[in-house]
Amino acid sequence: MSFIDERKALTREKRLSTLSNYDGSLKSLEDEIGGADIKQKIRTLTQSAYDEILYALQTLSTMEDTAIIVHGVIGCAASVLFHNRNRRVHWYSTNLNERDTILGGDEKLRNTVIRAYEETNAKLIFIVGTPVVAINNDDVNSVILELEDEIDAKIISVTTDGFKTKTPVTGYDIVLHGLLRHVVDRRAINMQEKKDFVNVVSLSENRENIAAIVAILRDLGIEYQLLPQYADVRAIERAGEARATITLDPDEGGYFAEELEEVFGVKYIKTSVPVGLRGTRHLILTLAGELGIEERAKQYIEKQEEKAQSILHRKPLNGKSVFLDINLASAIHFTDLIEKLGGEVSGLTIPYVDLKNRENFKKLSSINNAVPVVIANGQIFEKANILSKKRPDYYIGSGSQVGFAAGEESTAVSLKNAGYLGYSGLYSFADLIVRAGTVKNSHIQKSAASVYKESWMKKSSNWYVKQEVK
Amino acid sequence: MLTSVKSPRNGCGLHGALQTVTEIKGIVPIVHANAGCAIQNYLADKSSGQVGSAVSGEEIFSTDALERHVIFGGASRLREQIKNTIKVAEADLYIVLNSCESAMVGDDVEAMTRESREQGEQVIECLTAGFHGDSHYGYEAVVSDILKKIKLVKEVEKEKNDRLVNIFGVLPHKDIYFKGDLEEIKRILEGIGIKVNTFFGADGSVEDFSKASGAALNIVFSKWGREPARFLSEEYSIPTTEWNSIPTGPEEVSEFLYEISGKLGIDEETARRSAQKEKDEFAYYLKGIRDSFYEEFAGRSVAVVGDESTVVKVAGYLKNYLDADIRIAVVTDYFGKAELSAEEKAETVAGLAREVYFTQDSKEIQDILIHSSVDLVLGSSLDRQAVEEKGTVGLDISYPVYGKAIMNRTYSGMHGALTLTEDYLTAIREADSLKEKRLLEYIRQDSAKEGE
Structure with a gap:
């Protein structure tokens, strides 16, 4: 069923019964989510965490030809300072004050849209919703209606609010929904023959990882366009003309790929997250099969895998236990990679599980099903509790803050800016592990003193995870 | 009416409060907001080279309020969160900070913290809804509130210590060199036997x-420190001395030493000796660059962008000591509860620069800078980006600072004056080598034309 005619993207909870709070064993989780629906849980103690506004801002900041208007109080635009470090982002705050929270900020919004249009060359102007305008029910759409004939740029409402979902990845859906509805050229719907290029959907992959995948596509001579990251408006407009779509992380980009398939007839090729030899091979072979270049692809893979053997033989994780904190889709092949490098996954943290990605747990069969599993967006206090008891040799995390693990005497490895996708990722990940091992017991580790009480560390880590009562 | 802001450099009231309390050892903040409020600030601070030294980002406890708390109220969620945070996190003081969301919903935050206090827990609150003001206001509000409410949960000092001073108006993170600044203030004052309550930095803590x-004595170094000092003056009869910026340069440090020792009844000889030592040390270093100063550095034109106290400090020093021509000064913290009248504005920065502007809008600032012809822009990275294409060189003095890690560097006092001199001269040499390159390019282009 397509969602393209809906005014807003649904939250992940509504669309897929997404569960963001859990703490137990792999076995107990599988029992918990095996039914027709997934029961919601809550935490009665929480720490700050990314919300869908932050995810939407991050994605919008990586796109070309855009201006972002954060419609709210000035602080709601603060994180864009971070995204603006390495590239120029055009962003504005409507800078609402106390009076506007009572009387509404429509006039300010109107002025800011006009201003953004006049000051930038933006072809797309995004209006990002925040708690204040959501609570006040400010009428963003009537401002858009009024201005869309006046200015020569598309104005798109990003219907985030910061409190209707526990799953920040909903922010990606909201942005992608806006692009599907307003930017992707609908003339492509009836196109008889699609063009000879592939959409590569990327939302959260870092620079190193994108470079690794781009290198593979180039080596194989596959025409592609990356989106929405690094995309200009033209790339998004012609997404419907592509021969096929792949996503670097199906949990993030799947929404876009499915809609492109259903509405625009662009085939969605379901590939693995290209982690390790197995994940990368799966992505290349599946894509090559679709494009009719299997032979070339097989030769390429053979050559690359032969080169990679030397790394695998070295086994930098030999005999080590690893606590892995990463998206479920990536965890499958990451687990395999860790095992190939000689290590063993002794604990797992993922941000969410839902009706769609839950089948991935079957692919984690090599992990002992008694290992602890936490489902959380952030919530370091709970992860620290488990680490203090399990004492894994390594904590490998993709989140913003892995330093706490050092405080619990694990070797902390951050995947935030590290490459781990594709073939070059294999080398850089192995290097990262070797280097991280030498940081153990260093001064920076000792500086990471725990803020948590001893008594908490002795409690069961799932103390504050409860069944939701509606 | 406040207007829209392009590339805002200031966060909201909650962010300012967080920038402040996450730098106080022993405090654990409990934010009553939706999940992302504290992370917005964390990312902004992270881009600027420093996050909270005590707690930061995803470590900060937060109610992560959801739709049901907006509709039915979030007070009971807050109660649960306070109770559980106390069980899990080690702290000398817990402080609840609220947000736009909880303020609009009307949650009775005070009732929740009072309830905890009645059970003997050390919990206070500060109402920091983002729409009340920007990050500067957040500092002012949270420092004032901690001072006001700490007596509800702790024994406060009743004995007067005639050698102890409080430092206000040096804002964590917003003053990008606040740690180094506080260390330098402390060093200078310790030189005449004074103990210093810095509240933040390596020696600061809840105990302060x-x-x-x-x-x-309260010593205030920017207008944002007035409110906490005023409270202490009224409540505990502590006199206040206000400076419009941290004294920077040997003359200023000397004047500061005499003034403070006078107020504390320290004999003049002690102040004189200490001032002389600072002056001698400064003179020793300046001697080493004297010839280059006349040949390369004198009379350079600069623009200074930042918070009022920073602009006053940096522009004043460069003008008085390094003969800089301050063409432009842009003050970026002119608003909020401490909003100044036009006359007050003119007075603060009078005589500092040829042209003075008051704006926090990065586009307006960019337009001002692009149409000027200065050798050097001293400001935030946003201001440096604005003149990058022109090839103008810059120096980091304001928030945010990209591409730099900051520990205890300072541009204040006497040691800071030396570091500022170092960096200023380095930047000028960089500007000159760029000019040389451009000249060469022009000449090459002209020669190529003739050859055609």
Whole structure:
């Protein structure tokens, strides 16, 4: 069923019964989510965490030809300072004050849209919703209606609010929904023959990882366009003309790929997250099969895998236990990679599980099903509790803050800016592990003193995870 | 009416409060907001080279309020969160900070913290809804509230210590060199036997707040420090001395030493000796660059962008000591509860620059800078980006600072004046080598034309 005619993207909870709070064993989780629906849980103690506004801002900041208007109080635009470090982002705050929270900020919004249009060359102007305008029910759409004939740029409402979902990845859906509805050229719907290029959907992959995948596509001579990251408006407009779509992380980009398939007839090729030899091979072979270049692809893979053997033989994780904190889709092949490098996954943290990605747990069969599993967006206090008891040799995390693990005497490895996708990722990940091992017991580790009480560390880590009562 | 802001450099009231409390050892903040409020600030601070030294980002406890808390109220969620945070996190003081969301919903935050206090827990609150003001206001509000409410949960100092002073108006993170600045203030004052309550930095902690009532003097270094000082003056009769910026340069440090020792009844000889030592040390270093100063550095034109106290400090020093021509000064913290009248504005920065502007809008600032012809822009990275294409060189003095890690560097006092001199001269040499390159390009282009 397509969602393209809906005014807003649904939250992940509504669309897929997404569960963001859990703490137990792999076995107990599988029992918990095996039914027709997934029961919601809550935490009665929480720490700050990314919300869908932050995810939407991050994605919008990586796109070309855009201006972002954060419609709210000035602080709601603060994180864009971070995204603006390495590239120029055009962003504005409507800078609402106390009076506007009572009387509404429509006039300010109107002025800011006009201003953004006049000051930038933006072809797309995004209006990002925040708690204040959501609570006040400010009428963003009537401002858009009024201005869309006046200015020569598309104005798109990003219907985030910061409190209707526990799953920040909903922010990606909201942005992608806006692009599907307003930017992707609908003339492509009836196109008889699609063009000879592939959409590569990327939302959260870092620079190193994108470079690794781009290198593979180039080596194989596959025409592609990356989106929405690094995309200009033209790339998004012609997404419907592509021969096929792949996503670097199906949990993030799947929404876009499915809609492109259903509405625009662009085939969605379901590939693995290209982690390790197995994940990368799966992505290349599946894509090559679709494009009719299997032979070339097989030769390429053979050559690359032969080169990679030397790394695998070295086994930098030999005999080590690893606590892995990463998206479920990536965890499958990451687990395999860790095992190939000689290590063993002794604990797992993922941000969410839902009706769609839950089948991935079957692919984690090599992990002992008694290992602890936490489902959380952030919530370091709970992860620290488990680490203090399990004492894994390594904590490998993709989140913003892995330093706490050092405080619990694990070797902390951050995947935030590290490459781990594709073939070059294999080398850089192995290097990262070797280097991280030498940081153990260093001064920076000792500086990471725990803020948590001893008594908490002795409690069961799932103390504050409860069944939701509606 | 406040207008829209392009590339805002200031966060909201909650962010300012967080920038402040996450730098106080022993405090654990409990944010009553939706999940992302504290992370917005964390990312902004992270881009600027420093996050909270005590707690930061995803470590910060937060109610992560959801739709049901907006509709039915979030007070009971807050109660649960306070109770559980106390069980899990080690702290000398817990402080609840609220947000736009909880303020609009009307949650009774005070009732929740009072309830915890009645059970003997050390919990206070500060109402920091983002729409009340920007990050500067957040500092002012949270420091004032801790001083006001700490007596509800802790013994505060009743004995007067006639050698203890409180330092206000140096804003964590917003003053990008606040740690180094506080260390330098401390060094200077310790030189005449004074103990310093810095509240933040390597030696600051919650304890400073309970000792503050016993101080003999409040020293305020920016307008944002007035409110906490005013409270202590009224409540504990502690006199206040206000400076419009941290004294920077040997003359300023000397004047500061005489003034403070006078107020604390320290004999003039001690102040004189200390001032002389600072002056001698400064002179020694300046001697080493004297010839280059006349040949390369004198009379350079600069623009200075930042918070009022920073602009006053940097522009004043460069003008008085390094003969800089301050063409432009842009003040970026002119608003909020401490909003100045036009006359007050003119007075603060009078005589500092040829042209003075008051704006926090990065586009307006860019337009001002692009149409000027200065050798050097001293400001935030946003201001440096604005003149990058022109090839103008810059120096980091304001928030945010990209591409730099900051520990205890300072541009204040006497040691800071030396570092500022170092960096200023380095930047000018960089500007000159760029000019040389451009000249060469022009000449090459002209020669190529003739050859055609």
